[in-house]
Amino acid sequence: MQTNPLLQKLTFLHEIDRLKSVIRQSPLLDRSRKENSAEHSWHLAMYALLLQDYATVPVDANRVIKMLLLHDIVEVDVGDTPLHSSASPEDQYHAEIQAAARLFGLLPEPESSELLALWKEFEEAQTEDAKFAKALDRVQPLLVNVITGGGTWNDNGVSLELVLQRYGPTIQRGSPILWQLCEQLVQKHFGPNQ
Amino acid sequence: MQTNPLLQKLTFLHEIDRLKSVIRQSPLLDRSRKENSAEHSWHLAMYALLLQDYATVPVDANRVIKMLLLHDIVEVDVGDTPLHSSASPEDQYHAEIQAAARLFGLLPEPESSELLALWKEFEEAQTEDAKFAKALDRVQPLLVNVITGGGTWNDNGVSLELVLQRYGPTIQRGSPILWQLCEQLVQKHFGPNQ
Ligand SMILES: [Ca+2]
Incomplete structure (x- = not known):
């Protein structure tokens, strides 16, 4: 075990x-x-x-940026869990907690505790910074799906109702303005002229 | 031309x-x-x-993080210029200036001017934040090369002297401690027991 802080x-x-080898469901644009x-x-x-x-x-914004830079780091150990997955959220969260402990545990103090706390704050989504970060983590794939003509929604047979239900509350809570725009885009995507 | 700031x-x-499709010379670890x-x-x-x-x-650190998040965005238009390239630095910089104007020009004010200024600050490498950002931009590929047993140095026939010359001053200027460590690793990599 390394004890020099720089080497840790x-x-x-x-x-x-x-993390560069953890593949998500969303395509590039x-x-x-x-x-x-x-x-x-x-x-x-x-x-x-x-x-x-x-x-x-x-x-x-600086805290939100840091939170988003590290929000997916646990996937190094547990992989990406797609939004439209049938995995048990409890099992998933338990595995992610263990991964966070192992990965942030590689760091010296105070960074080890600081980054773990920031990751937990994102997961718990109770602070304003975390609510906004969570909203962005839903906005980006939603826009990818709209722009690419359906993306992961097509692959998973996801309906308008499911999109409104799975993305709406999280985006609305962190950013009503972004949800207003996203809802318009989604309604148009699933609309009668589609 | 879009005039709604959010849509811009x-x-x-x-x-x-x-930028996700601009391929650098360095491999993953x-x-x-x-x-x-x-x-x-x-x-x-x-x-x-x-x-x-x-x-x-x-x-x-917050400014350095922002600078590094956007430091390569011009490559969307001009591609990556490897460190061990024979391209004319003047031609390259001229092309990058044009790319920065076009890309950051897509944004509304004040973000358009703010991000362009941050990108220029990185390029000019005169402020302490920019000197440190530039140092990290050299440290990361140097460590990749050491860890992967040579990486881009092997591909380009780069000698110890060239490594010390092309990485040393930039890293030393932004972080003497990191250069001290990097120099040890590089000497060992090119050393007699290699
Ligand atoms: Ca994720």
């Missing part, structure tokens, strides 16, 4: 390289391949940087 | 999806494929989050 941090940074969780995390951080003014209440 | 921001966020510039940007932001205390002088 580098061990962690090397370990999370594997040009549909050339599916997105991985590392580039997804980069994209969400850019969403937070640019869309912070649309949060329900003022948020600390 | 979403247009920009969709445009930069293409498991050597399964080459890294793309979007996931590289995510990884560097994580480096900044964890290694901020090793900067030459105290830096604003």
Whole structure:
């Protein structure tokens, strides 16, 4: 076990390289391949940087960016759980808690506790920063699906009602303005002229 | 031309999806494929989050993170220029300036000017935040090369002297502690027992 703080941090940074190999269900916008969780995390951080003014209440954009950079890191151990999956949420959360303990446990203090706390804050989605981060984590794949003509909704036979139910509350809670736009786009996507 | 600020921001966020298809020379640590510039940007932001205390002088980690998130966005238009490339730096910089103007020009104000200024600050590498960001942008591929047993150095026939010359000053300027470690690793990599 490494006890030099710099080397511990580098061990962690090397370990999370594997997030680049965790494949999500969403495609890239040009549909050339599916997105991985590392580039997804980069994209969400850019969403937070640019869309912070649309949060329900003022948020600390720097905290939201950090939260989104690390929100998927547990997937290095447990993989991505698609939104339209039938996995038990309890089993999934238990596995993710263990992964978070192992991965953030590679870090020295205070970073180990700080990053674990930020990850838990995102998962629990009770603070304003976390609610906004969660909303963005739903907005991005929703927009990908709309732009690519259905994306993961087609693959999973997801209806308008299911989309409104699975994305709506989370986006609405973090950003009513973004949900207003997303709802319009979704209604149009599933609409009679589709 | 879109004039609604939210839609302008979403247009920009969709445009930069293409950074996920810009392929760098560096491999992933498991050597399964080459890294793309979007996931590289995510990884560097994580480096900044964890290694901020090793900067030459105290830096604003939040600014460094933002700078690294957007430092490669011009590659959406001009592609990646490898460190060990023979392209003319002047031609390259001219093309990147044009790409930055087009891409950040998709955004409304004040974000358009703010992000362009942050990108230029990184490129010019005169502020302490930018010097540290530039150092990390060299540290990460250097570590990839060491860990993967040579990486892009093997591909390009790069010697110890060239590595010290092409990585050393930039890393040393932003983080003497990181350069001290990197130099040890590089000396060992090219050493007699290699
Ligand atoms: Ca996820």
